[in-house]
Amino acid sequence: xxxxxxxxxxxxxxxxxxxxxxxxxxxxxxxxxxxxxxxxxxxxxxxxxxxxxxxxxxxxxxxxxxxxxxxxxxxxxxxxxxxxxxxxxxxxxxxxxxxxxxxxxxxxxxxxxxxxxxxxxxxxxxxxxxxxxxxxxxxxxxxxxxxxxxxxxxxxxxxxxxxxxxxxxxxxxxxxxxxxxxxxxxxxxxxxxxxxxxxxxxxxxxxxxxxxxxxxxxxxxxxxxxxxxxxxxxxxxxxxxxxxxxxxxxxxxxxxxxxxxxxxxxxxxxxxxxxxxxxxxxxxxxx
Amino acid sequence: xxxxxxxxxxxxxxxxxxxxxxxxxxxxxxxxxxxxxxxxxxxxxxxxxxxxxxxxxxxxxxxxxxxxxxxxxxxxxxxxxxxxxxxxxxxxxxxxxxxxxxxxxxxxxxxxxxxxxxxxxxxxxxxxxxxxxxxxxxxxxxxxxxxxxxxxxxxxxxxxxxxxxxxxxxxxxxxxxxxxxxxxxxxxxxxxxxxxxxxxxxxxxxxxxxxxxxxxxxxxxxxxxxxxxxxxxxxxxxxxxxxxxxxxxxxxx
Numbered sequence: 001x002x003x004x005x006x007x008x009x010x011x012x013x014x015x016x017x018x019x020x021x022x023x024x025x026x027x028x029x030x031x032x033x034x035x036x037x038x039x040x041x042x043x044x045x046x047x048x049x050x051x052x053x054x055x056x057x058x059x060x061x062x063x064x065x066x067x068x069x070x071x072x073x074x075x076x077x078x079x080x081x082x083x084x085x086x087x088x089x090x091x092x093x094x095x096x097x098x099x100x101x102x103x104x105x106x107x108x109x110x111x112x113x114x115x116x117x118x119x120x121x122x123x124x125x126x127x128x129x130x131x132x133x134x135x136x137x138x139x140x141x142x143x144x145x146x147x148x149x150x151x152x153x154x155x156x157x158x159x160x161x162x163x164x165x166x167x168x169x170x171x172x173x174x175x176x177x178x179x180x181x182x183x184x185x186x187x188x189x190x191x192x193x194x195x196x197x198x199x200x201x202x203x204x205x206x207x208x209x210x211x212x213x214x215x216x217x218x219x220x221x222x223x224x225x226x227x228x229x230x231x232x233x234x235x236x237x238x239x240x241x242x243x244x245x246x247x248x249x250x251x252x253x254x255x256x257x258x259x260x261x262x263x264x265x266x267x268x269x270x271x272x273x274x275x276x277x278x279x280x281x282x283x284x285x286x287x
Numbered sequence: 288x289x290x291x292x293x294x295x296x297x298x299x300x301x302x303x304x305x306x307x308x309x310x311x312x313x314x315x316x317x318x319x320x321x322x323x324x325x326x327x328x329x330x331x332x333x334x335x336x337x338x339x340x341x342x343x344x345x346x347x348x349x350x351x352x353x354x355x356x357x358x359x360x361x362x363x364x365x366x367x368x369x370x371x372x373x374x375x376x377x378x379x380x381x382x383x384x385x386x387x388x389x390x391x392x393x394x395x396x397x398x399x400x401x402x403x404x405x406x407x408x409x410x411x412x413x414x415x416x417x418x419x420x421x422x423x424x425x426x427x428x429x430x431x432x433x434x435x436x437x438x439x440x441x442x443x444x445x446x447x448x449x450x451x452x453x454x455x456x457x458x459x460x461x462x463x464x465x466x467x468x469x470x471x472x473x474x475x476x477x478x479x480x481x482x483x484x485x486x487x488x489x490x491x492x493x494x495x496x497x498x499x500x501x502x503x504x505x506x507x508x509x510x511x512x513x514x515x516x517x518x519x520x521x522x523x524x525x526x527x528x529x530x531x532x533x534x535x536x537x538x539x540x
Binding site: 170177185 | 335337339340342366367368369370371374375377379381383384385393394397398445446449
């Protein structure tokens with residue numbers, strides 16, 4: 001404890017109390033949301049609900065097709081955003097230091113991060129759905145989401161790379177290691193926790209996204225027949241049930257509960273993976 | 288033998304080193320001494336082109352290794368091969384955050400040494416720096432668990448494993464405690480005759496103990512330059528330059 005056994009000054013006690021109160025407010029707020037979701041949603045939550053098809057506009061049946069569509073959208077999104085994002089971050093951090101243009105790119109990326117999602121939705125509808133002719137489809141939705149989470153992935157990877165010990169690069173160069181080896185064997189392992197954090201944040205943002213998806217992947221509730229089919233993401237489903245479907249509140253809460261649990265699980269998994277990776281780095285080469 | 292001619296190093300508009308010419312004899316230990324900020328480390332980094340990593344650094348002049356192609360200006364120079372031939376050990380021990388074995392495997396595999404050859408190289412170079420008996424049973428543990436002195440000897444061994452012709456030392460003992468410093472110094476001294484050693488040091492006593500040749504850097508007109516060179520056994524006692532005389536007597540710098 002700061003100050004040890006000595007009596008805390010009045011200001012210190014005041015600051016402690018104010019901080020504690022703020023934490024309490026946050027905790028109570030979060031608790032109230034979760035409590036409300038559990039109260040309204042638990043009754044509808046069941047295995048048939050998770051795998052069943054959507055019936056009567058969502059009032060009855062389950063969310064099976066919605067979960068499948070959400071997964072497929074996420075898959076497209078990550079398949080594009082992860083390689084593109086880490087690649088861009090590596091280029092910015094390791095290759096572009098002497099290029100003035102790179103600064104403009106970094107600034108652009110930060111700007112992109114603050115663009116409201118509805119703008120991404122409109123862009124996706126114009127560019128992916130119409131210009132590229134992908135139509136209202138899971139692919140269009142996934143690509144739109146990829147644009148949206150790209151800044152997060154790039155930023156966190158950059159932070160990860162900048163966390164590399166400052167003597168790593170000169171040390172590697174002095175041993176005649178090529179840039180590719182330095183990045184692959186020394187810098188990427190350092191950046192992996194950052195990439196994992198970025199991916200988790202990206203997934204969280206993607207899963208919670210409504211505005212960018214309504215115009216791109218659409219809101220069809222049938223079982224998706226492929227990546228070119230329209231599909232309703234879970235947050236769109238929740239939004240629709242809550243806003244447009246009288247009597248849909250219970251299933252909206254149950255769906256929100258599923259989303260919440262999925263996010264918690266993904267966060268847990270990400271932490272686990274990052275720890276695993278850190279341990280593995282020390283072990284001998286398996287190549 | 289390394290021949291340096293009219294070497295200048297600029298960082299942006301700031302001159303770090305101006306017009307340095309110096310011959311570094313093969314197989315000997317050359318100590319580069321002088322007060323802080325006189326361009327010693329910049330000079331050292333130009334010998335293996337590590338200056339390339341510093342944004343805004345510009346090097347002019349000529350550096351030739353055994354009369355061969357110019358390290359500074361040759362456009363066809365193989366940088367990776369240069370750095371294999373001219374190894375470097377830094378002030379702060381910098382083992383990779385990997386296992387001890389991987390610290391060797393990474394550079395050795397990069398330079399095309401076969402996997403069969405690697406264990407032998409690890410053992411022989413670790414023996415050269417007196418580490419084999421201390422750590423041979425924990426090669427798969429993290430190199431970061433070693434003590435500072437052991438880490439620095441590991442870095443020397445890692446550089447030696449590439450069979451370089453030259454090793455550059457940038458104040459290799461200044462981050463170590465006196466005991467570890469002594470051990471590392473002994474192992475550097477033992478390299479005499481095997482590789483060409485260039486060592487930057489602030490420690491004049493160390494330079495006296497291990498150097499064959501000494502070059503004294505000084506700041507003149509805002510940039511580093513060499514004001515005195517010569518064999519270690521005479522330069523300390525009969526310096527020609529008045530600043531050098533004061534520096535060696537401990538009155539300045």
